[in-house]
Amino acid sequence: xxxxxLFCFLAATAVASAIGVVVVRNVVHGALLLGLCLTMxxxxxxxxxxxxxxxxxxxxxxxxxxxxxxFVVLLSGRRAEFAEKPLNAMAPQAALAAFLIFALVGGILxxxxxxxxxxxxxxxxxxxxxxxxxxxxxxxxVEVLGLILLVALVGATLMARGLDKERV
Amino acid sequence: xxxxxxxxxxxxxxxxxxxxFGWRWLPSKGASLGIAVMGACLLWSAAAxxxxxxxxxILPYDWTVxxxxxxxxxxxLGVHLDGMTLCMLFVVTLVSFLVxxxxxxxxxxxxxxxxxxxxxxxxxxxxxxxxxAENLLLLFMCWEIMGLCSYFLIGFWFExxxxxxxxxxxxxxxxxxxxxxxAGLLLIFTTAGTFSxxxxxxxxxxxxxxxxxxxxxxxxxxxxxxxxxxxxxxFIWLPDAMEGPTPVSALIHAATMVAAGVFLVxxxxxxxxxxxxxLHIIAYFGAITAFLAALMGTVPEDIKRVLAFSTISQLGxxxxxxxxxxxxxxxxxxxxxxxxxxxxxxxxxxxxxAVHTNDIWKMGALSxxxxxxxxTFSIGVLALCGIFPLSGFYSKDEILHAAAASGxxxxxxxxxxxxxxxxxYMTRVLVLVFLGDARDRERYGHAHESPGVMTAPLVILAVFxxxxxxxxxxxxxxxxxxxxxxxxxxxxxxxxxxxxxSAIAFTGIFVAWAVYRKRVVDYEExxxxxxxxxxxxxxxxxxxxxxxxxAAASYRFSAxxxxxxxxxxxxxxxxxxAVVTNLLSRAGGWFDRVVVDNLVDFxxxxxxxxxxxxxxxxxxxxxxxLLYLILGVGLILALxxxx
Amino acid sequence: xxxxxxxxxxGALLAIGIFGAVARRNxxxxxxxxxxxxxxANLNLIAANRLLYPDTAAGQTLAIFSITIAAAExxxxxxxxxAIYRKFDNVFVEKFNLLKG
Numbered sequence: 001x002x003x004x005x006l007f008c009f010l011a012a013t014a015v016a017s018a019i020g021v022v023v024v025r026n027v028v029h030g031a032l033l034l035g036l037c038l039t040m041x042x043x044x045x046x047x048x049x050x051x052x053x054x055x056x057x058x059x060x061x062x063x064x065x066x067x068x069x070x071f072v073v074l075l076s077g078r079r080a081e082f083a084e085k086p087l088n089a090m091a092p093q094a095a096l097a098a099f100l101i102f103a104l105v106g107g108i109l110x111x112x113x114x115x116x117x118x119x120x121x122x123x124x125x126x127x128x129x130x131x132x133x134x135x136x137x138x139x140x141x142v143e144v145l146g147l148i149l150l151v152a153l154v155g156a157t158l159m160a161r162g163l164d165k166e167r168v
Numbered sequence: 169x170x171x172x173x174x175x176x177x178x179x180x181x182x183x184x185x186x187x188x189f190g191w192r193w194l195p196s197k198g199a200s201l202g203i204a205v206m207g208a209c210l211l212w213s214a215a216a217x218x219x220x221x222x223x224x225x226i227l228p229y230d231w232t233v234x235x236x237x238x239x240x241x242x243x244x245l246g247v248h249l250d251g252m253t254l255c256m257l258f259v260v261t262l263v264s265f266l267v268x269x270x271x272x273x274x275x276x277x278x279x280x281x282x283x284x285x286x287x288x289x290x291x292x293x294x295x296x297x298x299x300x301a302e303n304l305l306l307l308f309m310c311w312e313i314m315g316l317c318s319y320f321l322i323g324f325w326f327e328x329x330x331x332x333x334x335x336x337x338x339x340x341x342x343x344x345x346x347x348x349x350x351a352g353l354l355l356i357f358t359t360a361g362t363f364s365x366x367x368x369x370x371x372x373x374x375x376x377x378x379x380x381x382x383x384x385x386x387x388x389x390x391x392x393x394x395x396x397x398x399x400x401x402x403f404i405w406l407p408d409a410m411e412g413p414t415p416v417s418a419l420i421h422a423a424t425m426v427a428a429g430v431f432l433v434x435x436x437x438x439x440x441x442x443x444x445x446x447l448h449i450i451a452y453f454g455a456i457t458a459f460l461a462a463l464m465g466t467v468p469e470d471i472k473r474v475l476a477f478s479t480i481s482q483l484g485x486x487x488x489x490x491x492x493x494x495x496x497x498x499x500x501x502x503x504x505x506x507x508x509x510x511x512x513x514x515x516x517x518x519x520x521x522a523v524h525t526n527d528i529w530k531m532g533a534l535s536x537x538x539x540x541x542x543x544t545f546s547i548g549v550l551a552l553c554g555i556f557p558l559s560g561f562y563s564k565d566e567i568l569h570a571a572a573a574s575g576x577x578x579x580x581x582x583x584x585x586x587x588x589x590x591x592x593y594m595t596r597v598l599v600l601v602f603l604g605d606a607r608d609r610e611r612y613g614h615a616h617e618s619p620g621v622m623t624a625p626l627v628i629l630a631v632f633x634x635x636x637x638x639x640x641x642x643x644x645x646x647x648x649x650x651x652x653x654x655x656x657x658x659x660x661x662x663x664x665x666x667x668x669x670s671a672i673a674f675t676g677i678f679v680a681w682a683v684y685r686k687r688v689v690d691y692e693e694x695x696x697x698x699x700x701x702x703x704x705x706x707x708x709x710x711x712x713x714x715x716x717x718x719a720a721a722s723y724r725f726s727a728x729x730x731x732x733x734x735x736x737x738x739x740x741x742x743x744x745x746a747v748v749t750n751l752l753s754r755a756g757g758w759f760d761r762v763v764v765d766n767l768v769d770f771x772x773x774x775x776x777x778x779x780x781x782x783x784x785x786x787x788x789x790x791x792x793x794l795l796y797l798i799l800g801v802g803l804i805l806a807l808x809x810x811x
Numbered sequence: 812x813x814x815x816x817x818x819x820x821x822g823a824l825l826a827i828g829i830f831g832a833v834a835r836r837n838x839x840x841x842x843x844x845x846x847x848x849x850x851x852a853n854l855n856l857i858a859a860n861r862l863l864y865p866d867t868a869a870g871q872t873l874a875i876f877s878i879t880i881a882a883a884e885x886x887x888x889x890x891x892x893x894a895i896y897r898k899f900d901n902v903f904v905e906k907f908n909l910l911k912g
Contacts, residue, residue: 007816011816011820014820014824015820015823015824015827018823018824018827018828018847019827021827021831021840021843021844021847022827022828022830022831022834022835022840022843022844022847027837027839027840030839030840030843031839031843034843034846034847037824037847037850038846038850041824041850041853041854044817044820044854045853045854045857048817048857048858048861049861050857050860050861050871050874052871052875053853053857053871053874053875056875056878057853057878060878060879060882061846061850061878061881064882065846065881065882065885068885068886068889069839069842069843069885069889072839072889072892072893073839075893075896076839076892076893076896076902084836084903085836086835086836086837086840087834087835087836088789088791088834088835088836088904088905090789090791090792090795090833090834091830091834093795093833094795094829094830094833094834095830095834097795097798097799097802097829097830097833098826098827098829098830098833099826100799100802101798101801101802101822101825101826101829102822102823102825102826104802104805104806104809105818105819105821105822105825105826106819106822107809107810108809109815109818109819109822111809113815116813116814116815116862117813118813118814119814119861119862120861120862120865121865122861122865126868126871129867129868130868130871130872130875133867133868133869133872134872134875138872138876141876142876145876145879145880148879148880148883149879149882149883152883152884152886152887153886155887155890156886156887156889156890157890158890159887159890159891159893159894160889160890160893160894789904789905790904790907791832791833791834791841791904794832794833795833798829798833
């Protein structure tokens with residue numbers, strides 16, 4: 001019962017704040033709403049029993065990415081731009097496409113509805129099994145991922161500094 | 169030495185451009201080159217002829233080189249030399265050489281002196297080529313080059329309208345005969361497939377050539393001779409050809425142009441031999457020509473006209489001689505006639521040079537002023553009259569004897585009368601020019617003997633006129649030209665013929681002497697009394713009018729044809745087709761414009777429109793691309809889900 | 812608790828992310844919408860893991876990888892945003908139309 005109430009709260013807040021992210025005029029507000037939405041999704045991870053993911057979501061997304069967005073907004077934006085229209089001319093088509101995708105997802109779920117009547121019980125201590133997988137079976141993938149992160153870091157640094165000769 | 173014979177043709181031929189373009193750098197304006205070349209040719213041909221008569225020169229000599237091939241036919245460029253050819257070459261080169269020598273003085277100071285010599289060289293070259301040609305095609309080419317040269321030389325003083333007219337007349341009239349010659353060549357080639365005279369002779373002899381075709385070929389070839397050798401009815405160009413310089417007249421009348429026709433008949437005589445009818449036809453043509461021309465020769469007052477009619481008359485003799493006696497008879501007269509006719513013309517030129525007129529009524533008593541010319545001219549007159557023992561006697565007697573022996577009495581009678589007439593009109597000229605009183609004192613006062621370079625050729629030709637007949641008659645000439653017609657119907661004594669012809673000639677001389685020297689009758693009165701006859705003869709018996717009538721008729725006919733061509737063919741048929749074509753192309757144009765063009769435009773429009781439509785999707789907005797991507801994914805998903 | 816609800820939330824986040832990515836003018840907002848779609852995917856992965864293979868944690872591991880990639884993407888994207896902003900002096904996507912045909 002408590003789980004259901006919690007889920008309803010988390011899901012409703014997540015969806016509402018997500019809508020807020022894509023419609024609010026002020027991007028600073030958008031970034032803050034993104035942080036809220038990500039937190040709520042992290043909560044959903046939590047009630048699904050993925051406790052490690054819950055922590056990772058809060059730390060990485062909310063603590064790093066959302067804040068990064070906020071920095072960039074503050075670095076690049078101007079007050080005048082907040083007064084302009086947030087959406088472009090393709091908004092109706094975009095809404096239609098989004099609804100189409102949502103309807104298709106709904107369609108898929110309708111087809112598999114009978115198979116999904118209840119959730120199995122959560123396994124205990126998922127963190128340790130995640131750790132086993134990361135350092136065991138998927139160790140090479142994790143190494144590659146680290147390489148990707150390194151490249152992204154170096155590339156982001158270069159691009160953010162600018163490629164002009166005099167600035168190097 | 170005979171292997172050098174092609175040079176005989178090539179040297180004068182090359183002298184033509186050399187003189188025409190290089191006269192500035194040649195001594196005496198190019199005349200020296202022409203005379204030197206012709207002198208060399210004369211030496212060669214004299215040596216060849218001498219060794220042919222007195223030594224054992226192997227004849228005939230043939231030399232050919234392949235010229236061109238078409239299909240299975242091989243046309244060769246060749247030289248054929250036999251006794252007749254060598255003799256002809258000697259005559260041509262001698263007369264041409266003497267004429268060129270003579271012209272040095274006669275043409276002195278003429279503004280187109282070098283052109284004169286260039287054309288004389290080309291003229292002689294073409295005659296030499298015609299004589300030596302082994303092949304009818306080459307012969308025909310030389311024949312036509314000669315026609316061209318005659319046009320240039322007769323119309324040499326083209327500032328005078330009469331000279332230009334005469335040049336045109338000569339060219340067109342001979343061309344009329346050449347039509348027949350061309351047709352004859354085509355007939356011969358289609359029948360035999362070769363132009364080679366030797367092969368043709370073999371074929372005719374062996375009977376491979378159909379006799380009837382040979383008859384028609386002979387007549388067609390004779391058409392060419394009628395034009396070139398001035399036979400009735402195409403002789404009208406020759407009297408007018410007197411408008412050219414007098415040495416040219418000598419060349420034309422003695423050695424080249426008119427001799428070519430006679431030579432052609434002699435050269436292709438094997439065609440004529442096949443059918444006696446062909447021989448009869450040419451005998452009658454010759455006899456009639458000889459008689460009519462002699463009649464016409466009795467009236468002109470122009471000394472050169474008289475000589476021209478005399479030439480026509482003598483050419484008629486030669487043709488008749490060919491018809492009744494064969495090449496041996498005809499060519500003998502051609503050879504001797506060349507000598508004394510050249511002599512007479514050059515003598516006449518000398519007189520004209522002295523008194524500056526052609527009118528014999530303005531001359532007279534010139535024997536005192538011009539003794540050399542008088543003596544040589546008299547020799548020429550006597551030779552032409554056929555007085556023993558001058559050369560004309562031998563050759564004329566041969567013809568008369570052959571005519572009498574052949575049994576064709578009309579021919580023989582005409583020729584005998586002609587002999588008398590010839591003696592009459594030549595004596596008339598001689599008396600009026602050189603004897604009697606000087607009718608024009610002023611001209612007489614200025615007259616003087618011509619320089620040595622003019623009288624020397626006269627003397628040389630006079631010597632030949634005296635001795636050539638004696639040298640060549642009988643066996644010598646028979647050795648050179650062996651072709652003589654057999655089958656005489658009547659045995660008739662040579663002596664009787666000689667006596668008869670001499671009697672007739674003396675009668676002619678006597679009558680002329682009596683009328684013009686002794687004045688036993690007043691010739692002016694006589695002329696008035698017989699005025700219609702006189703003017704009929706003076707107007708050349710209406711031949712001029714005859715041809716003018718035909719020219720006018722053919723002009724009207726071609727005007728009518730032109731009218732038909734313009735109004736019916738051009739305006740009716742051609743323009744009618746143009747209208748039809750125009751309408752058709754309008755319809756085609758409409759179809760093209762409306763249907764085809766619109767189809768093309770439609771495809772262009774379609775492409776452009778669809779391009780614009782698709783272009784609208786490529787807006788450059790990355791987000792629109794994202795939208796398409798999402799729609800595409802959605803489409804695939806929907807397909808995967810529901811289908 | 813019916814597991815379809817998790818998938819529905821995931822689908823809703825995805826649709827909202829699509830809308831934002833297509834319709835927003837501000838490029839930073841576009842990047843944020845992309846983050847929303849990443850989260851929808853992660854939620855999907857974890858819910859499916861729990862639903863189908865509760866004994867293993869492979870789906871969660873995959874989600875970790877996804878999060879890592881998303882972080883790298885966000886970093887690079889934001890760096891691009893800064894670079895573009897310096898070049899165009901603007902953050903509106905419709906101005907970046909160098910690809911226009």
